[in-house]
Amino acid sequence: MLSRTSTSRTDTLDIYSPLASLVEYENRLFSTGFANDRTQFQGEPTEENTKAWEELTEVGIIKLDRDQAAQLPNQTVEWNQEPGTYLAAVGMFHQLHCVDALRRNMFASSKGNAALDRKAIAHLDHCADYLRQVLTCHGDVSIVSFHWNEAIQKNTPIFDGLQHCRKFEPIFEWTKVHRAGDLRP
Numbered sequence: 001m002l003s004r005t006s007t008s009r010t011d012t013l014d015i016y017s018p019l020a021s022l023v024e025y026e027n028r029l030f031s032t033g034f035a036n037d038r039t040q041f042q043g044e045p046t047e048e049n050t051k052a053w054e055e056l057t058e059v060g061i062i063k064l065d066r067d068q069a070a071q072l073p074n075q076t077v078e079w080n081q082e083p084g085t086y087l088a089a090v091g092m093f094h095q096l097h098c099v100d101a102l103r104r105n106m107f108a109s110s111k112g113n114a115a116l117d118r119k120a121i122a123h124l125d126h127c128a129d130y131l132r133q134v135l136t137c138h139g140d141v142s143i144v145s146f147h148w149n150e151a152i153q154k155n156t157p158i159f160d161g162l163q164h165c166r167k168f169e170p171i172f173e174w175t176k177v178h179r180a181g182d183l184r185p
Contacts, residue, residue, distance in 0.1 A: 015073050016071040016072060016073060018064060018068045018071075018174075018178075019090065019171055019174055019175075022170040022171055022174055023166055023167075023170075023171075024166070024167040024170060025164060025165065025166060025167065026164075026165055026167050027162055027163070027164055027165070028162070028163050028164075028165045029160060029161070029162055029163075030159060030160050030161060030162075030163055031159075031160055032158075032159045032160040033159060034159075037160060040052045041053060041056075041103075044107050045103075045104055045107055053096075053100045053103070056093075056096050056100075056172075057093060057096050057097045057100055057184075057185075058184075059090070059093050059172070059175040059176050059179050060089070060093065060097075060179065060180070060182070060183050060184040060185055061087055061088070061089050061179070061180045061181075061183035061184065061185065062087075062088050062089060062090060062175055062178040062179055062180055063079055063082060063085040063086065063087060063088075063178055063179075063180040064076070064085065064086045064087075064088050064178070065084070065085060065086075066084060066086070068086070069086035069088070072088070076088050079180060081180075081181065082180075085180070087180055087183070089185060090171065090175050091134070092171065093175060093185070094130070094185050095130070095131060095134055097127075097184075097185045098126075098127030098128075098130055098131050099127075099131065101123060101124060101127050102124060102127055102128065102131075105120070105124055142161075142163055142164070144157050144158065144159065144161065145157070145158045145161060146158065
């Protein structure tokens with residue numbers, strides 16, 4: 001993975017987040033997600049890729065102190081297990097939880113063994129629409145180029161292009177430190 005840290009602040013956070021000061025940027029080369037260029041998160045659920053997804057989403061719910069909670073644009077609740085702390089979630093980790101839920105159920109459905117109940121369907125419907133809202137809110141304006149694919153004789157997108165990304169690790173580490181017990185989305 002090609003990565004270069006940048007101090008560019010072209011993307012500002014206009015709504016309070018206790019993580020705002022941690023935001024750094026890097027240029028990251030994406031994987032195509034096809035053939036020999038797949039990531040550890042892809043494929044039919046296995047012990048290995050399920051563990052990789054769990055490590056991404058395990059941080060779940062976080063706790064904030066009173067001052068942090070007071071600055072949020074939406075009021076949050078005090079955590080009854082630890083008075084003086086308030087429950088919240090970092091958007092990225094809820095989004096990853098939704099992608100994982102869609103992934104797991106996609107593979108279960110493809111095998112014909114996914115008899116989903118109304119609650120599970122409502123959860124997946126929420127996830128799909130929540131992700132739609134996030135994507136349209138953040139509006140990635142990076143450009144996906146095309147190239148001629150000789151093997152299939154047509155123009156195809158180049159998904160493994162360079163992208164300008166927020167650095168994941170500082171956000172992930174902060175969220176782990178502020179985790180609220182074992183609470184999950």
